Amino acid sequence: MAVGRDIMLLSNPTWLEKVDKLRDLNIGQHVPLPQLVVVGDQSSGKSSLLESLTGIPFPKDQSLCTRHATQITSRRDSENCVNICIIPGPHASDEHRKHVEAFNEKASSGFEFREKFVGILKEANNKMGLRADILTGDGAVFSEDVLKIEVKGPHEDYLTVIDVPGIFRTTTQGTTKEDMAMVRELVKTYIKEDRTIILAVLPSNVDIATQEILELAEEYDKNGERTLGVLTKPDLVFEASAKAAVCDLVQGKKRPLKLGYFLVRNCGADSGSLEPSELDKFFQKEPWNDLPQDQVGIPALKEQLRSLLVKITEREFPKLLRDVSDQIRECKRELDSFGPPRQDEREQRTFLSHIAGTFQDRARTALAADYSADPVFDQDELRLITHVMNITDVFSDDFQQGAHSRHFDNIRLSEPSVPPTPTDVTAELAPEYEAPVELMIDSLRALVPKAKVDDATPEELAELGDIIVLQNKFPMPRDEVTTWIRDNYRRLRGMDLGTFNANVVTTAFAEQSRKWGDMTKIYMSRVIITIHRFIAAAIRSVFPDEQARNKLWSAIIESLVERYQLAIAQANLLVEVEQRKQPYTLNRQFTEVLSKARGYRITELLRPKARKDTSQYGELQYMVNLDDIAKAAEGKRNVEHLQEEIHDILRAYYSLALDRFIDNVFQLAVDYHLLHGPSSPLKVFTQEWVINLEPEELEKIVGETRSAKKRRSKLAKKIEDLYNALKVVKN
Template sequence: MAAKSAAPDANLLNSSELLKKIDKLREKNVGKHVPLPQLVVVGDQSSGKSSLLESLTKIPFPRDLELCTRYATQITSRRETESFVEICIIPAPDASLVHKAKIQSFKKTLNGTEDFRSEFPNVLKEVNEYMEIRSDLSSKDGSVFSKDVLRIELCGPTEDYLTVIDVPGIFRDPTDGITTDSDIELVRDMVKNYIRDSRTVILAVLPSNVDIATQEILKLAKDYDVNGERTLGVLTKPDLVTEQSAKATLCSLVLGHKRPLTLGYHLVRNRGADENDALDHGAGERMFDSSPWSTLPKDKIGVQALRRRLGELLGQITEREFPELRKDLKAQIESCQQDLERLGPARQTEQEQRAFLSGIARRFQTLSRAARDAHYSEDAAFEQTEFRLLTHIVNLSDLFNSVFQEKAHLRGFERPALETDEGQKSERDEPTDAPKQTKVWARLSAKQAETFESLDPSNFPELEQIISRGTDTKDPAEGIKAWIEDLYLNSRGLDLGTFGGTILSSAFKEQTMKWELMTREYVSNIIMVVHRFLCSALGKVCANRQLYDRVRSSILDELLERYNVAMTQALFLLSVERNRRPYTLNDYFSDTLQKMRGARVAKMLEGNARGEMRKDRNGYWASSGNKVVDLEAVKEAAINQGNVEYVKEEIHDILWSYYKVACKRFVDSVYMQAVEHCLLTGPESPLEAFSQDWVINLTGDQLEAIAGESPVAKARRVSLMQKVDELTAALQILKF
C-alpha cells in the first residue's frame, strides 16, 4: 500500500509545473477560447456536492436550500509564497452589455485564506446581488439560476495545485413559485456544456444511500464519456448506509466489481448539514477504520486520498493534452489572422480609408488589365471561366461575324459561278427557313456555344434598360430578283435604261433589316460578359460582402452609362450604314462588281460557246480546251435582253457587291469602336470605372460611406486582436 500512496505524490510533484501553466492560461482568460484541463463536480441536488467541495477546498459552501449552488463556481488553488484570495465574476457569453459591465466591476482581493473562509458567506451574498440572484426564494425579484461564473483563486504556501469547477445540481421537478421547467433545462445545459470536452475530468457525486442507477448524472456523463475513461465516481454519505447488504454493494463499487468506470469510484464522508462547522473533518472519517470500510484500498477512501487522486488526474490529463492544446492555440491564432486579413487594414481616418480603397482599386485594375490582355497566368482567379474576359469576347465576336455574314441579309443573293477574291467559286445562296441549327451554327466550336449559352439577361436585372436578346435568326429568304423587279417597277421614273440612286438606297435598307436586332444582341452579350467579369473581379478584391456592395453600388450608375455609350455607338454605326447613301472608296466593290457583270454575261453566252480548234505540231486540228463565242452571238444576247431584265440584274449585282463591302466594314467598325474602344481599352471603358483616380476624387463623406468600418466591424477587429494577443501569450506560456 505504501508504494501505491507514494506514486500519486510523486506524480503530483512532477505535474506541478504543468498545473502552474494551466493556471496562468486561466489568468489570461484563455479558457474562453480553448478548453483547458479541468475537474468538474457534478451531481443531482442533495447529492452532497457542496459538502465535498468544502472538504476539498476548505471553503464553507452553503448547504441549505436558500443558498444552494445557483451558478458555476471555478475554484483554483495554487502554491504561492504569500497568502491571498482573488474573487471575480465572469459574465455569461450572451449577457447584455449593461449586465457585463456590472458583473466585471466586481473584484475582491483578500489577504489570507483563513479570513476569506470566514467571510465567504457574506461574499456569496454580495455576489448574488451582482448576479441578480434571489436571496429570498419566496420573492419574485431576480433569477433563481445564472449563467455567470464565480471565480475564486486561493493562493498560499500550503495550497495544493488544483482547479475544480462546481455547477448547480441537476433536478427533475420544478418547485412551485421557485423553479420552473426552463430552470431545469438551464441547469442541464450548463452541466452538459462543462462535461462535453475531452479535457474535463468528471467528478460524478453520488449519495451512497440512494440507488446510483437513479442518478441522472451518470447517464449524462455516459453520453459524453462513453467508455467512462474520464469519469470518477465519488460516493458520499456512507454514514447514512446502515444495512450490511447496502454496505457490501458500496464496497463492490469501490473495488470495481459492479458498474465499473475506468477511473473507478472513491468513497468519502463529508460534514453533514447539521454538524458543527468546527468539527474536525478527520474525526468524521474514522468510520472507515471499521468493517467493512477498512477492507477497502486506502487510496480509494477519504478526502485526503481523493485530493491526491484529483491532483494526479489533473496532471495526467494536462500532460496528455499539452500537444493538442498547443495545436488548438496555433489553429485559432491562424483563424483569427485570416479573419483580420478579410477585414483588411484598420480604416478609421480619411487617410486610412483612402489608402485602403486605393489598394483595392489597384488590385482590381491589375486583374482587369490581365483579363483584357488574356494574361491568365498572372492570377489564380483566371482558373474560373468568368474571369477569362478576352477569350469570351473573341468567341462571341467570331460567332457574331460568322452568323452575320451568312444570315444578316433579308433575302439570299443569286450569284453566278465566279472566282472570288478568296479564290473560291461562290454559288447562289441556298434559301431556307431552317433556324440557326444549320450551316454556321453547326460549325460553331464548343467554346463559342458555351460562351453564348452561359449568358442569361435575367441574371443581370440592372442591365435591363440596355441589353436585349433577340430570337433565333432565320436564313435569308428566296426571291431576291422578283423583289428587286417589284421595287424597280414601283419606283421607276422617266429613265432611259437606267435607275435612280434612291432605288439602291431603299433596296440596301430593306436588305439590312435584321442588322439592328443582331447588332443589339451581340453588343448586349459583350456587355453581359464585361459586367460579369467586373462583378467577379470586384468580389475577388473586396474583403467582404458589405464592402463589395458599397463599391458596386457607388460605381453602378457610371457603369450603366458606359455600357449605354457602347450600345449607342453601335447603333450610331448602324444608322450611318443604313440611313446614308450607299458609297464606298474600297476597290473591293468595283472588283467584285466587274466580276459579277462578267460572270453574268458569260452565263448568258454559255449556250453559244463552242470549243476552239487549233493545229498541233504535226499539223492536225485538235481542241485547245478553250471556248469561243461568235461576235454576232454577243450582239444577239445584248439585243435580246429586255430593259427591265437588264436593270434588275444590274441592281442585283451592284447591291450584292456593295453589301459585301458594307457588311465587313460594319462588323469591323462595331467591334473596334463599340467593343474594343468603348468597352475594353478606351479611357471611358467600364474597366476604368473603379480606379485609383476614382478613389482620389472621392470626398471624405463618400469615403466614409464606402470604406469606413461599421461599428460591428470595429468591434470585431478589436475582439480578434485581443484574442490573438491572449492566444499568443498562451503559446509563450506553453513554450517554457
C-alpha cells in the same frame, strides 16, 4: 506508494500552474483545459465535500448556496496568501466584464480568509449582479461568472477543483424554469469536454438511480472513463441492505466506473470542527472496514484527485498546444474573410479603393489575354477578350453568309466544269461552298456556348432585360434576285432613258440589309452579357464579402446599364446610317468590282462565239472577233440592261458596305464603347469612382454591419487571448 506520488506531484507544479494561468485568461471558453469539476444534485453534500478538500468553509444556508462556478486552486508556496477575483463569463458584455474584473480581494493567511469568506462571497455575488436573498429581491439567481479562489502556503497541496451549482428538478426556493435550464447548461458546459474529470457527488443515503447527475455524466462520458463517484453522508445510512449497496458501488460490483467510487465523511452541521482523521474513524466500523482503504476517506480522495489532475495534464498538454495553434489559424482565417477593417471613412475608402484597383488590374489582364499572369483566370468567365473575339468571329461569318435577304446572281468566269475559287469576287456565294463555311461557323459557335443570350439567368434578365434581345432565328437568304430587282425597278421607275432612278438602289439596299439591325442586336446582346458576367465574376474574385459585394453591385448597376445602352445606341446608329442614307462610297474598290462585273457579263455573252485555241505554250485560250464585242449586248432590251446594272451596282456596294459595317460595329460599338473607350462599363468601378463617393454612400456600401463589427472584435480578442495562451504554454 504515497511518497512516490508526492514526488511525482511536486515535480510537475509548472504544468498545473500553466493550466491555472490559462484558466485565468478564460481560455477554457475556446480550448478545453484539464480540470476536476465537482457536480451533483442539490443537497448532495457538495459544499461539505469542498470544505473537506480545500479547508474553505462553504456556507450551507440556501441564500448563499452555490449560484455560480467557483474555481478553488491551492498551491505550495513559501508564503501564505489568498487571492480572490471574478473571471467574467463567456457571454459577458464589455461593461459587465470591466465591472466584475474590478473585484479583487486578498488575505494574508488562510485563517484570515476563512474568517472573512462569507462576507467575501456576499460581496462577490453582489458584484455579479445576483440577488442578496435567493427567495426575494432584484437581480439574477445564477451567473456564468466564475469566482476564483487561489490559496498559497507552505503546507498547501497542489490541487485545482471547480465547483458548479447543484442540479435541481423543481422550481422552488425562488428559482424559475429558466434558472433550472441555465444550471443544467452550465453543468453540461463543464463536463462535456474530454479533458474534464467529473467528480459526481452522490449521497449514500439516497438511491443513486434517482441522482440526475449520473445520467448527465453518462450522456457525455458513455464508458465512464472520466467519471469518479464520490459517495457522501455514509453516517446517514442505517439499514444493512443500504450499507451493502454502498459497499457494492465502492467495490465495483454495481454500476462500475473506471475511476471507481470513493466513500467519504465530511463535516456536517452537527460534527463541529472535527479533523478528517477523527471523521475517518467512522470507517473502522463494519461494513466499511472491509472496503479498500485507498477508496475511503478524504486523504485518499485528495491523493487520487491530485494524481488524476497531473496525469490528465501531462497527457493533454501536447494536444492543448496543438489546439491553441489550430484555433489561432481558424480565427485568422475567419478574420481574413472580413477583409481589412473598415470602421471609419478613411479605412472604408482605402479598402474599397484597393478593391477597385485590383478589379482594374483584372480587367486590363483580361483585355490583354495575359491569362498566365494569375491562376484566377482559369475561371472561364474571366477570359473576357477571348469570348468577345469568338463571338465577333461568329457574328462576322453569320453576316457574310446570311445577312442579305437574297442571294446575288453568280457570274462565272470559266467553264462550268471548272469550279470557281472561293476568293473569286463573283463566286462569293456559290452553293458548292456553303456547306464547308457552315461547318466552320458551327465550329466557332462551339467556342462560345456561354455567350448565348437564351441562357441568361433570371438575375441577368432582371438587370438587362430591357436592353438585350433573346435569341432569334433569321430566315436564310432567298433566290430569285432578278425577279425581285425587276419588280422593285418597275415599282420605282421614272422617265428614264438608259438610266434608272437612284432611289431604286437605295430601296433595294435597304431591303437587302433589313436583317442587319436584328442580327446586330443579337451580337451586341451576346457581348454585353459576356462583359456583364466578366464584371460580376471579377468583382467576386477580388471582393469575398458577399453582403458588401451585393451593395457595391447595386451601386454600380445603373451606370453599367447606361453604358451598355450607349454601346447599343452606337450600333443602332451605324445600322440606321447604312440603311437610311443614299448608297455612296469613296472606296475605289467599288468601281473596280463594278467594272469587273460588267466585264464578266460581256465575257459571258461572248463565250458562245469565242474560238478555242492553244498557244505556243500549250495554254487554252479563247479568241473573239473585235466586231463581236461591239455587238455583244445587241438584242437586250433597255429594261433588262438596267436590271443587270442595278444588280451589279447593288452587289458591289453591298459587299463593301457589309465589310465596312462589320468593322464599324466592332470598332465603334464594341471595342470603343464596351471595351477600351472612356465610356466602357469596365471603367465604372475605378479608384476615381471610389474617391468621389460621398461618405454616406461609402458607409452604405462597405461600412461593416453591427454584427460584423461585433464578430471582428470578438475574433480579435480571441486571437489575442490565444496568443497569450500560447506564450503561457510554450514558456
